[in-house]
Amino acid sequence: MTRVRPYYADQSLSAAFYDVVTAADAQLTGDIALYAGLGPAGGSVLELGAGAGRVAIALAERGFRVTGVDLSAAMLVRARARQAAASAEIAERLEFRQGDMTSLDLKRTFDLAICTYFTLAHVPAGAAWRNTFAVMARHLDAGGITAVHLPLVEAMRLPGPPPEALAFDRPLPGGGRLQLHVRERRFREAIGRLDQVIEYVERDAAGGVVRRSPERLTYYVADPTPFAAAAGLEAAQTPVRLGDVGEIWVFRKA
Structure with a gap:
């Protein structure tokens, strides 16, 4: 990655x-x-x-x-x-x-x-x-x-989708698609912290990868x-x- x-x-x-x-x-x-x-x-x-x-x-x-x-x-x-x-x-x-x-x-x-x-x-x-x-x-x-x-803390406790599954898939203006995968997801109850790595994948109209970017998103509740x-x-x-x-x-x- x-x-x-x-x-x-x-x-x-x-x-x-x-x-x-x-x-x-x-x-x-x-x-x-x-x-x-x-x-x-x-x-x-x-x-x-x-x-x-x-x-x-x-x-x-x-x-x-x-x-x-x-x-x-x-x-x-x-x-x-x-x-x-x-x-x-x-x-x-x-x-x-x-x-x-x-x-x-x-x-x-x-x-x-x-x-x-x-x-x-x-x-x-x-x-x-x-x-x-x-x-x-x-x-x-x-x-x-x-x-x-x-x-909501109860939403933060939920498991994420499998890493290979598409969590988001939408068309982009002019063709192509934006797709997201949740590669990592962990909630630490003791400190109310949710850590996720979400990978963004931009594809062209033919389905080829234009750009991909795994990004860390952290929330505290x-x-x-x-x-x-x-x-x-x-x-x-x-x-x-x-x-x-x-x-x-x-x-x-x-």
Whole structure:
């Protein structure tokens, strides 16, 4: 097997085909409508883990002003390309910045702060979670809302498909296909950590391999409530289940 890259790294296929994978992911159905329902019409939104701009652009289309932050330069290239392709009205409501969600300080506040699509789960549930909740609280107006999408521990415990099986198989624009294999999957209950190696395979229209890239994806799971409370955030509603693998936790700044 070729060298294993981190997920969303430069030259990773997870970054290159992020939109293809998320567009086919029924487990995300309803997330954008949920986020939009948490903020005031035309309000300001801080998105941590903005990635390729899927959520940020959809919220801007609904009238929100969105600042999207991501650590991955490769993902931000795609987000800014989508911003450039949007109408002037939508594009002017968007700003994408590279930054670390555990130490971010934009010196301004927002109506809504969201940490989307398991972004928080990419870092260990300890100091990094405490710092990220503190960042969200610091960037919220009094009474502002934060929403965090996290994986379900019961889903993390499930075994993966056999390594030779196709976990994902979709056509690509212009011909060819994107295929994914789960080459490794291990959940360590004691520390709430799921480690996976997912191999991306891009094929041409004739079925030949164009590129392949095994990439390591790690998730951490824990109860976010104590971390939110330490940042001065209180539960605003019960968590909202999305599909079979995740839920969105909603907190309010006192």
